[in-house]
Amino acid sequence: MFYLNQLGMVCPLGNTCDDIKRRMLDLAQSGVVMTDLYSPGCPLPLGQIDTGLALPAVEELPMRDRSRNNQLALAALTPIRPAVDGAIERYAPIGSAL
Numbered sequence: 303m304f305y306l307n308q309l310g311m312v313c314p315l316g317n318t319c320d321d322i323k324r325r326m327l328d329l330a331q332s333g334v335v336m337t338d339l340y341s342p343g344c345p346l347p348l349g350q351i352d353t354g355l356a357l358p359a360v361e362e363l364p365m366r367d368r369s370r371n372n373q374l375a376l377a378a379l380t381p382i383r384p385a386v387d388g389a390i391e392r393y394a395p396i397g398s399a400l
Contacts, residue, residue, distance in 0.1 A: 308385040310378035317355050318381065 336345040357373040
């Protein structure tokens with residue numbers, strides 16, 4: 303087992319730790335508002351700040367894996383991809399013979 307000391311984030315306050323810290327601490331923003339835009343009569347929390355993040359395409363994935371959750375996971379993976387690739391290279395891909 304190994305530990306990867308990297309953090310990939312995607313949230314209404316930003317897509318990097320620095321963006322999130324700045325908006326939370328410096329600007330005192332929450333990034334969430336209550337709205338019934340998508341659920342009339344039942345307000346739910348919704349992210350309000352547009353971070354300009356374009357979610358990765360998932361068309362090349364099998365149909366069962368084409369979800370918004372996987373798009374968000376891939377977006378969070380993007381900034382830490384070099385560390386993940388380095389760990390795979392160093393410790394060998396899952397399922398390979400060591």
